[in-house]
Every structure is written in structure tokens, then in C-alpha cells.
Amino acid sequence: MIPLGGSRALSRPLAALRPCLARLAGGGGSGGGRRGSAFRGFLGASSGAAAAGLSLAAAGAGGLPSLAAAGYGGSGGGGPQPGQFGHPDRRVTDILLVANVLMFGLQSLTNNLVTVWGVKANALIHAGQWWRLLTPAFLHGGLSHLLVNMYSLNNLGPVVESTAGPRRMLVMYLVSAVAGTVASFYGSPNLSLGASGAIFGMGGAIAMHFYLNRDIYGSRSDRVLGSLWQTLLLNLVINGANPRIDHWGHMGGLAGGALAALLLGPRWKQTTLPTARGRWLVDAAPVPWLRSSPKPLDGGRGRLRDSPQWRALQEHVQAIKQTQLKDLLQEEARTDGLIREAGGLYMDFSRQNATPDTLKLLLELAEAADLRGKVDALFSGKHINSTEDRAVLHPALRAPRDAVIEDAGKNVVPEVWAVLDKIKAFTERVRGGEWKGVTGKPLTNVVSIGIGGSALGPLFVHTALSTEPEAMSQAAGRSLVFLANVDPVDAVRALHGLDAERTLVVIVSKTFTTAETMLNARTVRAWLTERLGPEAVAKHMVAVSTNLKAVAEFGIDPENAFGFWDWVGGRFSVSSAVGMVPLSLHYSFPVMERFLQGMRAMDDHFRSAPLHDNLPALLGLLNVWNSTFLGHSTTAILPYQQALQHFAPHIQQLSMESNGKGVAIDGTRLPYETGEIDFGEPGTNGQHSFYQLIHQGRVIPAEFIGVARSQQDVYLQGEKVSSHEELMCNFFAQPDALAMGKDAATLRAEGVPEHLVPHKTFTGNRPSLSILLPELNAFTLGQLLSLYEHRIATSGFVWGINSFDQWGVELGKVLANKVRAKVQEARSANCPLSAADGFCPSTVRLLNRFLQQGQTQAPAPGAGPSFPPGLKQ
Numbered sequence: 001m002i003p004l005g006g007s008r009a010l011s012r013p014l015a016a017l018r019p020c021l022a023r024l025a026g027g028g029g030s031g032g033g034r035r036g037s038a039f040r041g042f043l044g045a046s047s048g049a050a051a052a053g054l055s056l057a058a059a060g061a062g063g064l065p066s067l068a069a070a071g072y073g074g075s076g077g078g079g080p081q082p083g084q085f086g087h088p089d090r091r092v093t094d095i096l097l098v099a100n101v102l103m104f105g106l107q108s109l110t111n112n113l114v115t116v117w118g119v120k121a122n123a124l125i126h127a128g129q130w131w132r133l134l135t136p137a138f139l140h141g142g143l144s145h146l147l148v149n150m151y152s153l154n155n156l157g158p159v160v161e162s163t164a165g166p167r168r169m170l171v172m173y174l175v176s177a178v179a180g181t182v183a184s185f186y187g188s189p190n191l192s193l194g195a196s197g198a199i200f201g202m203g204g205a206i207a208m209h210f211y212l213n214r215d216i217y218g219s220r221s222d223r224v225l226g227s228l229w230q231t232l233l234l235n236l237v238i239n240g241a242n243p244r245i246d247h248w249g250h251m252g253g254l255a256g257g258a259l260a261a262l263l264l265g266p267r268w269k270q271t272t273l274p275t276a277r278g279r280w281l282v283d284a285a286p287v288p289w290l291r292s293s294p295k296p297l298d299g300g301r302g303r304l305r306d307s308p309q310w311r312a313l314q315e316h317v318q319a320i321k322q323t324q325l326k327d328l329l330q331e332e333a334r335t336d337g338l339i340r341e342a343g344g345l346y347m348d349f350s351r352q353n354a355t356p357d358t359l360k361l362l363l364e365l366a367e368a369a370d371l372r373g374k375v376d377a378l379f380s381g382k383h384i385n386s387t388e389d390r391a392v393l394h395p396a397l398r399a400p401r402d403a404v405i406e407d408a409g410k411n412v413v414p415e416v417w418a419v420l421d422k423i424k425a426f427t428e429r430v431r432g433g434e435w436k437g438v439t440g441k442p443l444t445n446v447v448s449i450g451i452g453g454s455a456l457g458p459l460f461v462h463t464a465l466s467t468e469p470e471a472m473s474q475a476a477g478r479s480l481v482f483l484a485n486v487d488p489v490d491a492v493r494a495l496h497g498l499d500a501e502r503t504l505v506v507i508v509s510k511t512f513t514t515a516e517t518m519l520n521a522r523t524v525r526a527w528l529t530e531r532l533g534p535e536a537v538a539k540h541m542v543a544v545s546t547n548l549k550a551v552a553e554f555g556i557d558p559e560n561a562f563g564f565w566d567w568v569g570g571r572f573s574v575s576s577a578v579g580m581v582p583l584s585l586h587y588s589f590p591v592m593e594r595f596l597q598g599m600r601a602m603d604d605h606f607r608s609a610p611l612h613d614n615l616p617a618l619l620g621l622l623n624v625w626n627s628t629f630l631g632h633s634t635t636a637i638l639p640y641q642q643a644l645q646h647f648a649p650h651i652q653q654l655s656m657e658s659n660g661k662g663v664a665i666d667g668t669r670l671p672y673e674t675g676e677i678d679f680g681e682p683g684t685n686g687q688h689s690f691y692q693l694i695h696q697g698r699v700i701p702a703e704f705i706g707v708a709r710s711q712q713d714v715y716l717q718g719e720k721v722s723s724h725e726e727l728m729c730n731f732f733a734q735p736d737a738l739a740m741g742k743d744a745a746t747l748r749a750e751g752v753p754e755h756l757v758p759h760k761t762f763t764g765n766r767p768s769l770s771i772l773l774p775e776l777n778a779f780t781l782g783q784l785l786s787l788y789e790h791r792i793a794t795s796g797f798v799w800g801i802n803s804f805d806q807w808g809v810e811l812g813k814v815l816a817n818k819v820r821a822k823v824q825e826a827r828s829a830n831c832p833l834s835a836a837d838g839f840c841p842s843t844v845r846l847l848n849r850f851l852q853q854g855q856t857q858a859p860a861p862g863a864g865p866s867f868p869p870g871l872k873q
């Protein structure tokens, strides 16, 4: 709003208004009293509200995210865009725009009689002309005044309309308009007019909406609120001292809009509905009059598929299918655009079936899926593992001591460091020989019992560091083996030849109920106590678990247990005590601390780098591109580094248990496939095994991981290159072979016989990406692992699934319990199973054959364990 008087065109009708005002004010002539002087004041003013409106509009246009894209407003996920005049989702905004323009036309046509009739004039309002509380919001003091306000309305109106709906938006607009005039009426004696009070109200409504619904929007709320605050501040700095702006009107409008949004909503609450599946957002606005109907809680997945961003990528697939990598790879600029580096890790994805346009579209999809908000939710302890109502805070496991990361209002970092300190003290005592076995010998062998996430990650790290010079020297004279499978053969493999007197057993199980781990733990306990007596448990067995009660019941002193928390998923637990206890025993705590620091460095990068340069985010998006859009269901993980021998099996669990889901996070069936089949082997072994298929059979996107400096290199006299260089030559050759292929013409030119040409042809155009590490040590290993942890989370966030639960593993476990009971029954009754036992005919036959052929005998009561020969010596 501006005090009226800046326009010469208005001076005549205003002059006509003057006696009337003076009379109503009880003053005489033109100058008496407060109102008279104010009247003189505005006659000299100009339409200086322009800057005020413009700056707020800038926040609306540039700073505010597309709410529709977040899945909470508008239609089809795309939502009304400010510039799309005539879009059905911004009808009220358009009506208001037209109304203002028409009114301005009328002001001109009537030689400002309309202005005189409607302007805010305190004396006339006092006299009962109440319409003047609303009408000033539809009048303007000049063309520039109108244009700036309409620009602002065009930016902010659709945001309010998409979040609150058209009717509520209209009410808020009118309330803000009146609130602006009322504030001006009480605070300023000047005549004034303009839509900016109402437009400030739109800003207030947006701010209130994002504040009230910050649980739903996550970091998006913070960004919007931050942007609005900045705008307001800027406004005050630029225009605060400008007497030609009706600040009362602006502030009144702002407060009116905020209050209207507070009362009218929408105020979203997450809940379930008795009548529908999944979780819903229900509008709990205090004034129920204009409440919205419930919406499925989603963040975008179902609707993400219908979004313009998704459709754009689908259409883009056709364009990509017209391209050939052998041509694309000639483009220098494209190559530059598809290479990134962070923390010394170099990532080249120019051999993806992708162009910079693909990247742009994928980043837009990430925005539509609120990837940034979901990442922030992860790091800030929101319970994003909604089916288990748990936070997902594995980054807290490697956070610095002074970090603050909260779960349910409690900083978890001190607890993390309490356990790390305990691990450090314990492992130093064992490694230093202070902690001895029951026979007084130092404990130099470690057996780590655990399965899945309680084994695969630590095993991968153990192998990766076993040839790294420093770790190797720290591990001198020590051994570490992993016992995972319940197969007794695995127990023999792990224990055969071990000296019990020098062996420390670490039982690793998040739940401490996993059948395989607990049977193995009982087996190894029997193996130990048979040799060293029952007192061996106290000195030779420790545990890592979240279930310290079960640990105590097993017979392990809780003092010898290392806890972690339900906010650490099993497959994300390498950096907890799960990995830190056995690996620090073997490699020392300082080496493993560097591993944590490497993970932290990549966590920080993931959290803070823009998505465009964010390695894990880009990897995750490329996964979505390959698997969902291009239909490649498999990913090959191909480290050219024998030390990474167990990397692919760990990633297999990390990825497939996380993202192998059939329903979205709200329980609705997904309209697309998620997850990928991961497999891999180190090069060059894989080349002599399955590479045939990836070169000429199915198209399988490959991830090549190479290391510039080897942990151990050999360079023989007379060889052209060192052994590591020989290995790396393959690392560089294979991606090009996949991408470039070899065509029939080249083969013929080489004189290949015609009947062999089809067999020797390589179609090429097969996607891969290459990651190059400077070297493989504890730090870079941490970076690599964190890169893949976050890449997998990114894909899951975009797919709209819960990557942090694993209900799919339960059914088989339950059925195994039933089989166990029936096997025991059948053996003790010495009677075959039948259909009455509740199995299908096939299982009955298989089980009976097994019982017939198996040689297992239950031990006689009171007899010792029946150990196989491999465990007897």
C-alpha cells in the first residue's frame, strides 16, 4: 500500500475529497489537525511501494519450491507455475489479477472517481464508509504501482492457492486486505491504496503454512521460511525509512495472512484412516470450515510417476535410444560435464547411456521427489524408517565428538563416543596382552560370529585392509575369522586349527535372536568350554548387540558387551561396534578411527554438496535411470583390486535388502520396479568368468572401481609395466570395450571369416561408470563405503520406498521354525511326515527323503556336544 498522492492525475479528485475529509474530521479548510497535515503529506508522495512488493515477490518466484512437486498441492505433481496464467490450479489468483487490472482501468476511465470512492480515508471510515476497509486493496496509484503488485501476486498467489486451495486462498487474501487497511487505519492518518497489504498477507500465509507443517515438509520448510525472512529483512532495510510506504498496511496484511493461515490451515497431521490403506495426511485446521480432504502421504512416488519430471525422463529415453556411446564419447564437453571429483575420489560417468540433458532431468526428478529434504530428514533423526518407527542415524556413528545429532530430542553422539571409548580401551587391553585368556595366554585370534549385516561389512573391510601396509603391520601375529553360516562346515572352517587358549570370540547380532548366529554362538561356546572349562566364557567371549538383556542371558557379562542402537540398520552397521570391535582388535583402534573419518568425510559431502556435484546422489540417480527408465535390472560391481574381493557381496545386501521392495513407504503397491540385482567379482578374475555375458549377452550397467597406487605392487625385470599397471590396463580397457564395441565392418577389414563375423561382433553402447581412488587405505575405504551407503539411500528416496526395513526376510524364517519343529517331531517319533503336518506334497516328499538319507543323531541326554572330526583336535 502507498499513501496516496504521488500521481498528478489524482490531485484533482483528491482535492475534491479534501473538504469532505476536513468536515468529517472536524477541522477547517485544508490544513487543520493531524489528518489535514497527513493529507498534505501524501499529496507529495510517489508510488514508492514498488520495491517492497518486488522483493517479496522475488522470494515467491525464486525462493519458494514448487509445493505441488512435493506432492502436497496442485495437480499431477507439477502444480501451477507462477507464469502459467490461465492454469486451472491458479484460478483465484488470475481472477484477482484481472480484477485489479479492471479496477485500474476503471480508475482511469472515471478520471479517478472510483479512486476517490474507494481509497482508505480514515475520516470516511469513521463516518461509516466501511467498504473502504476492503476497496483500497483493489485500487492503485499508477501503472508501475499496479505492475509491481501484480507481479508479486502472480508469484505468491499460486503458492497459497496450491497449498490451501482456491476458496481458502480467496478468504486469506480478503482477510489480509482488510487487516492491512485496518492496521493502516489505526497506525497511519494518510489516505492509502494498493494490493500490497493483501500480497504481504500471502507471504504471511505461506510462512505460517510452512511453519505449521514443518514436520511434513522437512528442510523445505526451513528454506522457505529462511527465504521469507530474508525478503522481509531486505524490505525493512531498503524501505524501512521510506515515508512514502504504508508500512502499517504491509505489516497488518502480513499479520492478517499469517493469522488466517493459522486458523484456516491446512494443518497436516500424519495418521492412518480406518477406511484406507497406508498413511494419510489429514487437515486438522482449528477452523474446520474450509479444511482439505485427506491426502495419501507419499512424498511423491505414486504421483511422482505422473509428474512432468518423470514423464520428461520417459520421453527422454527415446532420445537416448537414438544415441551411441561411441559417438557420445567423442564429445569433449559432454565428457567434462559427466565427471565429478570429491575428497580425492574421481567419478567418470560419461560411459552411461546419458547426456547432460539426462543429468538435468534426473536432478529435476530428485527435486520433485524432495531428495534434499529426505536426506536432511535422515541426518536430523526423523523417523524415516516408518514401518519400525525408527530414525536412520548411521552417520552419527562416525560423527565428531562435539556433533549434535538427535533422536527424539536426545543427542546420540555422546553415547556413540562412550561406546567407541570403551572399544578403544578394550581392544588396547587385548592387543597389549593385558586382557588374557583363562590359561593366562594373550588372545591373538578373534572369531567374529554374525550373519548378514553383522558379518558382510566387517568381512569386506577386513579383507580390504589385510594387505594395506600399516594395517598389515598392526595385525602382525594376529588372526581374525568370520563365522556366519549356520552350516556346521562353516564352523569347522572358522575354528579348525585355532588354539582356544588364544582365541577371543565376538558374538555380533543386533537382535541377539538370529537363529543362525545364536546356534553358532552356542556351538563355539561349547567348543571353548569343552577345552577351557565354563569359566572361559567370561574371558573368551564378548558381544556386540542392541539387546544387552539377551547378551546377559546368554552368559556374557554386560561389561563385556558393546552396545549400539535401534537407529542403526544391520546392513548400515559396519561403523558401529559391529565392525569396530573385531576390526579394532585386529587392526588397532587408530587404524579403524581413520576408517570412520573417511566415512564422515563422505557423509559431510553427501549432506552438503549440491546434488549436481554430489557423488552418492548422482550414483543413486543413475541407478534409478538405468534400472527404472532404461530397464536394466542388474548392476555389476567390478573392483580392480583384489583387496575389494568382498565388496560386492556387502553391497549386494546393502542394496538388495534396502531397495528390493514391492510397496511404497505408505504401503501402496509401486507402479514400477525398484532395486537392482547386484553382483560382482574383482577384475581381472571376472573377465575370465562372466564378462562374456556383459559384452555380448544382456546389457548390465557396470561400476568399475580402480585404485591409482596399489597396496602392494610387483615390478619384474623385463616386464613392460608393473603388475598393478597390468591390472589397471584392464580397468581402462574394459569400459571402452563395453561402450565402443566392435562392428562387422571392422572385423571384415581385419579379415575375419564371414561366418565368424556375427560371433565376433560387439554391439557396444553398454553403460558403465568408473571410480578411481588414489589408494586403498582405511580412510579411502571409509569414503567408498559411505559413498555406496548413500547411493543406495538416494535411489530409495527417489523411488519413494522405505530402504531401511526388511520385512521380506521374515516369512522364510517363520517357515524354518515350523520345519525345525516337525523335523524334531518326526525324528523322535521315528515316523515320516504326512500332509497332516501342514506342508505341501512337494515339501513332505523332500523332507521325508532328507530324514531318510540324513545321518544326524540327537545326542544322548547328558552327553557332550557331537562335534565333527574337524572340531575335535
Ligand SMILES: O=P(O)(O)OC[C@H]1O[C@](O)(CO)[C@@H](O)[C@@H]1O
Residues within 6 Å of the ligand: 451, 452, 453, 454, 508, 509, 510, 511, 512, 513, 514, 517, 570, 571, 657, 806, 809
Ligand atoms: O544382527 P542380527 O540381528 O543377528 O541380524 C542379522 C541380519 O539378519 C537380517 O535381519 C536379515 O535376516 C539382516 O538385516 C541382518 O543384518
